[in-house]
Amino acid sequence: MNPxxxxxxGSLTGLGMLGMVLIGAAGLLSxxxxxxxxxxxxxxxxxxxxxxxxxxxxxxxxxxxxxxxTNQFQFRYVWRHSALDHEMSYRxxxxxxxxxxxFLLWAICSAVFGVITLRFTGKYRRGFTGVYxxxxxxxxxxxxxxxxxxxxxxxxxxxxxxxxxxxxxNYWIVIHPPTIFLGFGALTALYAWAMAALIHRDLDTWVDxxxxxxxxxxxxxxxxxxxxGFWAYETLGWxxxxxxxxxxxxxxxxxxxxxxxxxxxxxxxxxxxxxxxNVVLAGLPFLAFGYGTFLTxxxxxxxxxxxxxxxxxxxxxxxxxxxxxxxxxxxGVTIAKAMPWWKQNRPEGLASSGxxxxxxxxxxxxxxxxxxxxxxxxxxxxxxxxxxxxxxxxVVEEQLYxxxxxxxxxxxxxxxxxxxxxxWKGQGFGVIAKKFVNTLALTIFAVGVLMNWLTWGGREVxxxxxxxxxxxxxxxxxxxxxMLMGVFQVPTAPWVLALTGLCLFxxxxxxxxxxxxxxxxxxxxxxMLTHFGVIMTMTGLIFSRGLQQKIEGIVxxxxxxxxxxxLATVEGTTSSFVDRNNxxxxxxxxxxxxxxxxxxxxxxxxxxxxxPQEHVWPHIQHHGIYDIYVxxxxxVIEDGQPDFGGSEPVxxxxxxxxxxxxxxxxxxxxxxxxxxxxxxxxFKTPVSVWTPEGEKSVTxxxxxxxxxxxxxxxxxxxxxxGLQLDRIDAATNQAFFIVHYTxxxxxxxxxxxxxxxxxxxxxGIMTIGGFLSAWYRRRSRPEPPTPSSxxxxxxxxxxxxxxxxxxQPVEV
Amino acid sequence: MKIRPLLGxxxxxxxxxxxxxxxxSNASPYVTAAQAKTTKGNNLxxxxxxxxxxxxxxxxxxxVSFTIKDDEGxxxxxxxxxxxxxxxxxxxxxxxxxxxxxxxxxxHKLITKCPSKYESEPGKHPESVKIDQx
Numbered sequence: 001m002n003p004x005x006x007x008x009x010g011s012l013t014g015l016g017m018l019g020m021v022l023i024g025a026a027g028l029l030s031x032x033x034x035x036x037x038x039x040x041x042x043x044x045x046x047x048x049x050x051x052x053x054x055x056x057x058x059x060x061x062x063x064x065x066x067x068x069x070t071n072q073f074q075f076r077y078v079w080r081h082s083a084l085d086h087e088m089s090y091r092x093x094x095x096x097x098x099x100x101x102x103f104l105l106w107a108i109c110s111a112v113f114g115v116i117t118l119r120f121t122g123k124y125r126r127g128f129t130g131v132y133x134x135x136x137x138x139x140x141x142x143x144x145x146x147x148x149x150x151x152x153x154x155x156x157x158x159x160x161x162x163x164x165x166x167x168x169x170n171y172w173i174v175i176h177p178p179t180i181f182l183g184f185g186a187l188t189a190l191y192a193w194a195m196a197a198l199i200h201r202d203l204d205t206w207v208d209x210x211x212x213x214x215x216x217x218x219x220x221x222x223x224x225x226x227x228x229g230f231w232a233y234e235t236l237g238w239x240x241x242x243x244x245x246x247x248x249x250x251x252x253x254x255x256x257x258x259x260x261x262x263x264x265x266x267x268x269x270x271x272x273x274x275x276x277x278n279v280v281l282a283g284l285p286f287l288a289f290g291y292g293t294f295l296t297x298x299x300x301x302x303x304x305x306x307x308x309x310x311x312x313x314x315x316x317x318x319x320x321x322x323x324x325x326x327x328x329x330x331x332g333v334t335i336a337k338a339m340p341w342w343k344q345n346r347p348e349g350l351a352s353s354g355x356x357x358x359x360x361x362x363x364x365x366x367x368x369x370x371x372x373x374x375x376x377x378x379x380x381x382x383x384x385x386x387x388x389x390x391x392x393x394x395v396v397e398e399q400l401y402x403x404x405x406x407x408x409x410x411x412x413x414x415x416x417x418x419x420x421x422x423x424w425k426g427q428g429f430g431v432i433a434k435k436f437v438n439t440l441a442l443t444i445f446a447v448g449v450l451m452n453w454l455t456w457g458g459r460e461v462x463x464x465x466x467x468x469x470x471x472x473x474x475x476x477x478x479x480x481x482x483m484l485m486g487v488f489q490v491p492t493a494p495w496v497l498a499l500t501g502l503c504l505f506x507x508x509x510x511x512x513x514x515x516x517x518x519x520x521x522x523x524x525x526x527x528m529l530t531h532f533g534v535i536m537t538m539t540g541l542i543f544s545r546g547l548q549q550k551i552e553g554i555v556x557x558x559x560x561x562x563x564x565x566x567l568a569t570v571e572g573t574t575s576s577f578v579d580r581n582n583x584x585x586x587x588x589x590x591x592x593x594x595x596x597x598x599x600x601x602x603x604x605x606x607x608x609x610x611x612p613q614e615h616v617w618p619h620i621q622h623h624g625i626y627d628i629y630v631x632x633x634x635x636v637i638e639d640g641q642p643d644f645g646g647s648e649p650v651x652x653x654x655x656x657x658x659x660x661x662x663x664x665x666x667x668x669x670x671x672x673x674x675x676x677x678x679x680x681x682x683f684k685t686p687v688s689v690w691t692p693e694g695e696k697s698v699t700x701x702x703x704x705x706x707x708x709x710x711x712x713x714x715x716x717x718x719x720x721x722g723l724q725l726d727r728i729d730a731a732t733n734q735a736f737f738i739v740h741y742t743x744x745x746x747x748x749x750x751x752x753x754x755x756x757x758x759x760x761x762x763x764g765i766m767t768i769g770g771f772l773s774a775w776y777r778r779r780s781r782p783e784p785p786t787p788s789s790x791x792x793x794x795x796x797x798x799x800x801x802x803x804x805x806x807x808q809p810v811e812v
Numbered sequence: 813m814k815i816r817p818l819l820g821x822x823x824x825x826x827x828x829x830x831x832x833x834x835x836x837s838n839a840s841p842y843v844t845a846a847q848a849k850t851t852k853g854n855n856l857x858x859x860x861x862x863x864x865x866x867x868x869x870x871x872x873x874x875x876v877s878f879t880i881k882d883d884e885g886x887x888x889x890x891x892x893x894x895x896x897x898x899x900x901x902x903x904x905x906x907x908x909x910x911x912x913x914x915x916x917x918x919x920h921k922l923i924t925k926c927p928s929k930y931e932s933e934p935g936k937h938p939e940s941v942k943i944d945q946x
Binding site for chain 2: 396
């Protein structure tokens with residue numbers, strides 16, 4: 001039975017119209033809030049307008065969700081991104097699986113943070129409200145032109161939706177976009193706060209308010225990024241966890257800048273410096289994300305991006321460009337206008353001395369992070385730069401990104417390793433070095449263990465009376481890695497081990513410091529925990545990417561494929577090839593009995609020209625410290641007929657033998673029936689076959705049927721194999737046979753990825769650490785000022801509140 | 813006293829400019845069939861229409877061969893070392909990354925572009941698929 005729509009199609013058209021009205025209302029309410037902020041209305045009133053606008057957005061979003069859940073395919077957007085057979089989770093995810101819906105998601109995620117953070121903005125509330133409302137109004141404008149509530153043109157009755165793109169059908173589409181867009185929403189708050197700080201001429205108070213939210217933004221964007229990485233890892237052909245695609249870069253650049261802000265605030269609090277820098281660092285992430293959104297959706301990347309993007313509606317694109325350029329110009333102008341005031345009122349920063357102290361490290365780390373952000377931002381702009389200069393398009397390849405960013409990455413790991421042991425007061429090298437003796441010893445031990453693993457993986461080794469079994473697979477020591485874009489080569493294993501050693505050193509240093517800090521305050525360890533998670537993830541990425549191994553072959557019931565100590569045999573499918581949940585079962589078995597069943601997804605949908613199109617989902621077997629990644633690909637389908645392949649024609653003289661998979665064939669000699677050269681003549685070639693089950697005889701033949709017509713049957717010999725007589729060479733009497741696969745023979749790719757577990761664990765720890773830090777830096781909400789009490793001249797420097805003083809005593 | 817920040821700014825600007833120039837010059841170019849034949853390198857992006865009938869998958873040797881018709885109408889045979897991308901059946905345009913080896917273009921990476929039966933997800937993920945052979 002075909003699935004039925006939850007509510008009759010067409011029944012909720014009015015509700016969709018209400019959604020459209022709500023978006024318009026959100027725009028108007030936001031505009032009113034902007035106007036009110038300009039006119040210096042009561043901040044409570046403008047705040048209420050902003051909240052009302054946000055609530056309108058929430059309403060529109062809820063309506064769109066309802067339309068998706070109830071299958072209202074009369075709406076074009078719902079029709080395009082959903083279908084009756086979609087599970088509930090994919091119906092929900094359909095809301096943000098297209099352009100219009102993802103803008104609406106951006107709007108509501110921003111609105112969420114607007115509503116929450118407004119209460120904490122204190123004296124900045126007027127400027128904050130104005131900036132925030134202006135952004136929401138612009139998004140409402142975009143959504144009016146790119147509305148998800150447009151109806152399909154009238155015509156034939158609609159029975160079913162078009163459906164979400166099958167490549168997106170994965171559980172990550174349910175959770176990744178909301179997470180990362182919440183992060184992007186938080187960036188709006190940072191931008192609005194920075195603008196408000198400049199408008200209200202107080203560059204001190206706001207950092208206390210924005211601090212926890214900068215940590216929330218950092219954590220959400222970072223976690224969202226990594227979720228995207230997991231998604232790409234689990235999707236065949238998305239280049240693994242990370243490949244510097246413009247879409248990934250669009251979130252990576254804001255993330256590193258927010259990381260700079262988080263550290264810049266430390267310097268401002270302790271040293272009364274970096275006021276303007278922190279304003280810039282809070283505003284830039286939003287602008288960078290806006291620029292990336294423009295770049296990826298404007299079509300400028302065109303053919304040079306791996307992603308193909310739907311072109312935006314022209315008017316909506318115009319509003320987007322206007323929004324981003326206005327935000328950039330307004331930010332620049334506001335800073336420029338505040339500068340003369342700032343020069344007069346700038347506090348005397350506290351001096352610092354020595355290189356081995358916190359300020360120097362935060363400062364250098366920030367610069368390195370900014371360097372990474374800048375080169376990534378430039379790299380993704382190269383196609384735009386080239387096309388603006390009227391030149392042939394070029395793209396920056398993954399390897400080039402890796403080469404350039406590694407110059408910042410390696411020093412950053414060193415900073416994160418030493419950083420935890422520094423204080424604000426400069427220390428001598430000897431003092432610091434003493435703290436690292438234990439860490440260094442642990443690192444050397446750990447690298448030694450890894451070295452043994454790489455050498456002895458998969459084997460049992462005797463150390464005196466002790467027999468130790470090493471898991472996994474030994475590394476391929478012949479592998480070379482090209483450095484600096486191919487200038488020279490280094491052996492991969494030692495290079496990866498060296499990088500891993502550096503990362504481990506940083507891990508142990510952070511771990512040690514965490515234990516020390518936890519004695520005084522449990523919640524203060526958030527920063528260390530976040531660093532620990534980030535480095536752990538990087539360790540996993542470096543190790544698994546650098547020392548990955550791959551085996552390709554074909555699996556079929558007649559053969560076993562050896563792979564990483566296992567023997568792989570195919571065991572059929574769980575369903576039919578048109579079922580989206582169909583899996584090909586491949587059993588992996590070790591001689592010692594260890595085994596697992598890989599279930600790799602494989603199904604077909606009708607493609608553009610009606611030819612079946614293959615969809616592949618890998619099976620990932622997690623083994624604690626390594627992954628076995630199994631990809632079962634489709635056999636060839638030509639003109640609707642599957643061709644499973646087989647052997648090349650093999651020529652045999654009578655009495656000769658040949659072997660295919662585990663089968664041995666012996667050609668017994670030619671028998672002719674009828675007159676050769678006339679129709680009806682049959683050439684029989686009896687063959688003895690030795691199968692694993694025993695010996696049997698078959699007789700493939702060629703029968704002449706008519707001009708150019710021959711009968712050449714494929715004779716079944718068991719285990720999904722068939723034997724066919726291809727031709728007979730009249731001169732030599734040699735008979736040519738082909739062994740066919742008569743049941744599916746799947747090309748298979750099997751990867752061994754060591755230490756991938758570090759990636760998952762690292763991301764989890766990073767997320768926990770980030771939220772813990774945000775909790776540690778939380779503040780109670782300040783009272784908003786009345787319009788009369790608000791001063792725009794003198795920055796009121798509040799005394800440092802000691803309720804949540806930084807863990808390091810600020811020296812004066 | 814004022815010289816230090818200026819010096820710092822000058823150094824960072826020149827470093828960034830240098831890196832930018834380096835990235836521009838090392839970025840991989842998109843080429844036509846004619847340019848591919850005369851350009852050296854193993855990271856050329858040859859882009860064009862996929863001639864559907866020419867696609868041949870060789871599972872034994874794990875490679876795919878096909879013909880690309882570039883935007884100037886020139887044809888070029890391409891051999892891709894590896895299995896075809898999962899959505900090759902639907903692709904109309906492809907980008908083959910590689911270089912000339914004899915008379916054929918040998919690619920180590922295939923990027924396929926699909927006509928938008930499904931509207932691609934903006935800001936999210938692709939319809940087109942990249943097979944990385946590394």
